[in-house]
Amino acid sequence: MRKSVLLKQLLATALLAAPFIAPAVHAQEIKRTGVPGSTFPISLTVAVPANSRLVFVSGTLADVANPDAPKGSIEAYGNTQTQATSILQKIDKLLAAEGLSLADVVKVNVFMVGDPKLDGKMDFNGLNAAYGQFFGSAAQPNKAVRTALQVAALPMPGGLLEIEMTAAKVMPAPPPHKK
DSSP: OHHHHHHHHHHHHHHHHHHHHHHHHTOOSOEEEEOTTOOOSOEEEEEOOTTEEEEEEEEEOOOOSOTTSOTTSHHHHOSHHHHHHHHHHHHHHHHHHTTOOGGGEEEEEEEEOOBGGGTTBOOHHHHHHHHTTTSSSSSOOOOOEEEEEEOSOOSSTTOOEEEEEEEEEEOOOOOOOOO
């Protein structure tokens, strides 16, 4: 008799708690918090639910933009905007091979060297001119969190920036286990 009362209490507790537990178990979307009152193409935070597939894209450098320019020169790879566009296009293709797109990107790290034409300062405006074509636009409104910082050097002579990304895709819930 005492066992059945305990079971009834346990069942009642589970039924009362179900509405509060179910949403947490079935949270199925990535939550992005933009910069309030701003069109800046980054998010302040991105929350990724546990049932997501993560893909990490290694640091990526630009392709040669001008094969007639001296090898290993900035002229060969282009200015910051040209290089950023090249890199973002390359990463878009890498993500497509994984069944993802730039819309699935949740984190971006940008490593930039100083541009000699800007007295050794990083070309943040050039980065944003390219970046805004791929993130936070009408065609692709999702915004990732992003860090951009200046470094002493990159592994490629003539490279002005290197970009790495993390993408996430919420996976469908598995079917219920049959007994």
